[in-house]
Amino acid sequence: MAWSDDFIKGLTAAQQRYWEMATEMSPLKPGSVPKLEIPAVEEKFGQWEAMMESMTPSPLQSVTRQVMGAGRAYLNLAAQAQQAGQEGSSPVDGWVTAMEKHFGDWRAQLERGAGSLGLDPSALGSNPFAFWQQLLDGKGTEQLPAPLSNLIQNYQNQAREFFKAFSTQGQEAVETLRKNLNQMAEKGQGVQSVNELYKMWVGTSEQVFGRFALTDQYQSLYGNMVNAMSELRTGINGFMEQQYRAANLPTRGDLDGLARKQQELVRENRSLNDQLSRLNSALQQVQNELEALRANNKAAVEAVAAGAAKPVQQEKALEQPTGKTAGKAEQSEKKDDLGQIHGVGPKTIERLWDAGIQTFEQLAALSPEQAVALDHSLDAKGRVIREDWVGQAARLAASTSRLV
Amino acid sequence: MAQFTEQLTAGLARLGRAQEPESWATPFEVVYQTGLCRLLYFPAQAPVAATATSAVPLLIVYALVNRPYMLDLQSERSFVRGLLDAGQAVYLIDWVSPCRSDRYVGLEDYILGDIHDCVMWLCDCHQVPVLNLLGVCQGGVFSLCYAALKPERVRNLVLMVTPVDFHTPDNALSRAFQQVDVDRLVAAWGNIPGELLKQVFQGLKPFRLGSEKYIDALGVLHKDATLQNFLRMEQWIGDSPDLAGEAFRQFVRDFFQANGLVRGSVFIGDQPVVLQHVTCPIFNIYGLQDHLVPPDASRALAGLTASTDYTELAFDAGHIGIYVSRKAQSIPPLIGSWLDGRQ
Numbered sequence: 001m002a003w004s005d006d007f008i009k010g011l012t013a014a015q016q017r018y019w020e021m022a023t024e025m026s027p028l029k030p031g032s033v034p035k036l037e038i039p040a041v042e043e044k045f046g047q048w049e050a051m052m053e054s055m056t057p058s059p060l061q062s063v064t065r066q067v068m069g070a071g072r073a074y075l076n077l078a079a080q081a082q083q084a085g086q087e088g089s090s091p092v093d094g095w096v097t098a099m100e101k102h103f104g105d106w107r108a109q110l111e112r113g114a115g116s117l118g119l120d121p122s123a124l125g126s127n128p129f130a131f132w133q134q135l136l137d138g139k140g141t142e143q144l145p146a147p148l149s150n151l152i153q154n155y156q157n158q159a160r161e162f163f164k165a166f167s168t169q170g171q172e173a174v175e176t177l178r179k180n181l182n183q184m185a186e187k188g189q190g191v192q193s194v195n196e197l198y199k200m201w202v203g204t205s206e207q208v209f210g211r212f213a214l215t216d217q218y219q220s221l222y223g224n225m226v227n228a229m230s231e232l233r234t235g236i237n238g239f240m241e242q243q244y245r246a247a248n249l250p251t252r253g254d255l256d257g258l259a260r261k262q263q264e265l266v267r268e269n270r271s272l273n274d275q276l277s278r279l280n281s282a283l284q285q286v287q288n289e290l291e292a293l294r295a296n297n298k299a300a301v302e303a304v305a306a307g308a309a310k311p312v313q314q315e316k317a318l319e320q321p322t323g324k325t326a327g328k329a330e331q332s333e334k335k336d337d338l339g340q341i342h343g344v345g346p347k348t349i350e351r352l353w354d355a356g357i358q359t360f361e362q363l364a365a366l367s368p369e370q371a372v373a374l375d376h377s378l379d380a381k382g383r384v385i386r387e388d389w390v391g392q393a394a395r396l397a398a399s400t401s402r403l404v
Numbered sequence: 405m406a407q408f409t410e411q412l413t414a415g416l417a418r419l420g421r422a423q424e425p426e427s428w429a430t431p432f433e434v435v436y437q438t439g440l441c442r443l444l445y446f447p448a449q450a451p452v453a454a455t456a457t458s459a460v461p462l463l464i465v466y467a468l469v470n471r472p473y474m475l476d477l478q479s480e481r482s483f484v485r486g487l488l489d490a491g492q493a494v495y496l497i498d499w500v501s502p503c504r505s506d507r508y509v510g511l512e513d514y515i516l517g518d519i520h521d522c523v524m525w526l527c528d529c530h531q532v533p534v535l536n537l538l539g540v541c542q543g544g545v546f547s548l549c550y551a552a553l554k555p556e557r558v559r560n561l562v563l564m565v566t567p568v569d570f571h572t573p574d575n576a577l578s579r580a581f582q583q584v585d586v587d588r589l590v591a592a593w594g595n596i597p598g599e600l601l602k603q604v605f606q607g608l609k610p611f612r613l614g615s616e617k618y619i620d621a622l623g624v625l626h627k628d629a630t631l632q633n634f635l636r637m638e639q640w641i642g643d644s645p646d647l648a649g650e651a652f653r654q655f656v657r658d659f660f661q662a663n664g665l666v667r668g669s670v671f672i673g674d675q676p677v678v679l680q681h682v683t684c685p686i687f688n689i690y691g692l693q694d695h696l697v698p699p700d701a702s703r704a705l706a707g708l709t710a711s712t713d714y715t716e717l718a719f720d721a722g723h724i725g726i727y728v729s730r731k732a733q734s735i736p737p738l739i740g741s742w743l744d745g746r747q
Contacts, residue, residue: 063638070618198619205611210695213576213608223583230585233592256507256594263508263650266439267673270517 078194092191096178099201103170110164148239151232158228162221169212173205180204289398296361296397336360340396343387351378360400363393427471427639429479430488435495436525438518440502440509443525446484446494460559460747461526461535462487464496465519465550467542468651469601471643472498475540475727477636483727483736490740493530497522497543501645507594509648511655512673515546516553523550523557534559536743541565541697541723545659548705549672552681560746561711562687562739565723567697569704571663576608577696578660586656590649598644608695637728666704685713685746687739693722715742 077098084094177200184190191197212218237252244251336359338349355377357363366374368385375384384390436443464484466472475483475496487494497519502509526535537558539547544566551558570578590596606613621634664670670677686709690702699718706714719726719735726732 062642063635066638067618067621070615071622073615074619195619199616202611202616206609209610210576214574214579219579219582222580223585226584227588230588230592234588237592252594255504259505260508262505263510263513266513266517270513 074194074198077198081194081197092181092197095194095197096174096181099174099177100171103167103174107164107167107171110160110167145239148232148235151228151235155225155228155232158221158224162225165212165217165221166209169209170205173201173208176208177201177204289394292398293361293364293394297365300359300361300365334359336396336400338363338393341387341389341392343383343389348378348380360393360397364390364397366390427473427643429476429482430485432496435529436522438521440500440506440514441518441522442498442500443522444496444498446488446496448488448491449485450489458492458536458743458747459530460532460743461493461495461530462743463522463526463535463537464494465537465539465543465547466497466499467540468499468514468647469542469644471640471645472496472540474640474724477640477728478633481728481730481733483732486733486736487740490737492536492740492743495522495526499645502595502648504594507590507649510650510673511546511549511658514651515550515672516675519546519550520554520557523554527557533557536560536562538562538564538739539566541567542655545655545665548665548679548682549670549677551684552677552679552709553672553675555681555683558682558684560685560687560743561682562689562743563702563705564689565691565694565697565702565726566688566705567659567701568708569663569666569701570660571666572698572700572704574698575701577604580604580608581656581660584656586653586661590653593649595646595649596652598646601647602641602644605696666708679708680710682709683711685715686711687715687717687742689717689719689726689735689739691721691723691726692718693720693725696723713746 077095080098081091081095084091084097087094180200181191191200241251241253338344338352338357338360339346341360341363344352352358352363355374357374368390371384371390374380375382378384430446430449432444432446434442435445464472464475466475476485479485484494484496499514523535523537527533534557537547537551537560539545539562541564544563545568547561548563548566548568551561567575567578572578593600621631658664658670662669665677665679668676668678686705688702688705690697690699692699703716706716717735717738719732721729721732726735
């Protein structure tokens, strides 16, 4: 839902008042601006904020809230600077003092160890650490059993330590800002507007905090806080498990067990799929080789047949390997290195040639019976079979044909 | 003064009237889906000569953190659009937010599962044996691991703001994780809430991101286009999906804490990631103002791979500005011509 025209019209008056205040306070010169009551700012702002929030389309609500929160914080600080100016001191000084007081108060509150973290977002406009606070703000935690309240205590302590350090950095940043302002003043320079001062403060704070974030102290404070939060949450989970179990309901642990099993199945499935695709491509390769062999074989047979000038079956051609034919003459142009076959030496190569076998294809095409016959004729004592010359030749033929 | 007040009043009215901004500026199609991601295809927008479109598809692998429409928030400053106009066939992996039962999804599932599935699908679709990978931040880490595990599939590797050395002294994000017991954190939460991650990032610049940004916004409310851009960016920042617990645990343990890419100790599933297996050309782009991935964290890649064609681009921008700023619009054409020279 977006705002209606009427609503926007109604808001205009309130907005105008707000922006007039905000902009008129910009010149930071004592006495140059009309008096402004902080409670009045708060009140107007509160009304406006409430209206905006209820009427803003929901996806934009959080943005609106952030803009309004930051605006209110900004305005509050400006008003405090203003007040200092009204009281005769420097508005810049008033602003910085207000900021110092903010971080000082926050730190003191943390030192006192009040129940909540006491995070006061008014200086920032929004709370960048809200997440860490949420666990502590839940109502009814006091009814939890003792082990849990100990965990809560522990988390609060660790979080408090972290935020103490953070507020100290905040104080340090304001001190640095004050020093920088003094240096500027010595050079005769000054800050001209609330906005300029504010920007200087943000810059200084990020610098100081950025340095802090790189220290071992930060690392350990942050780690302790997160770990204490994990422990607390684990404790709460355990407590819930007990409740579920007592009520005979499925527990988180049960669900996690299922989820784990599910993921294992997904991985198993993926691994099987991988295997399947590897097997598929191996099969494809074998099929390709087979096709190539068939084609070569056919070509060889046709060549032999053409040479014999009569239709000759494959077996016939191989049974008459010594026949001097045109086919043989043709084939002699293409000789494979039969020595690549494990077990075939130079002498055997010659005897294979004598038997009419000059290429891998020819050898590969032998039937088991023919292989045995070849073994006898070569007096190879079973090596043709044992060393699988036919299979070796088939593989060599395939790889040769691929290369071609 | 009256004019200023008027502007602001009108501006706030616009904030109230503004509709939820569209996530993506450039039209896309979902061409393929796996369990954990959608593969988006961006058809060319400007008329590009048929011959000018690259035959090798470009696959953008985004991080698991936040959503990828940051690369396409507005059409006149869109990284995706820039790549399209540079003649690339652009695909993007848009991760699906994990649900409760995805808490045991690990890096192997993302890298050897979804990314690999998308790569194979694209290779099949385009009838090519290889493609170009472009990894964004954590997606760059995934892409780098993938290129080491499946070098036969990656023609060129473009890395943007990608951390390689997680232990450079200026890496505040990494420092924040060093003493976190990540096993316990994940055991306690299951999936890691996006809200927690958001706070981790915002906590690195609490004053700038928690306050100043919104005060600045007050000043631009009267400018329609600027307001829209602000809202889009806010929407993007707020749109922070949960992270699958196991993948988060592995990433923090193996990369942030053990600095595994530099030490050579990373395993994806049961396979070691050996950066020396990466031989393809690499274009390593990083931001000189990047506070999340400091320049040195990215520069560390030089010399770790076996690539003989390694190019660096140091760009004067931050982690996000390197995509969305006006001057960053010069980067996609550079990537395009770098890729075109290496088809």
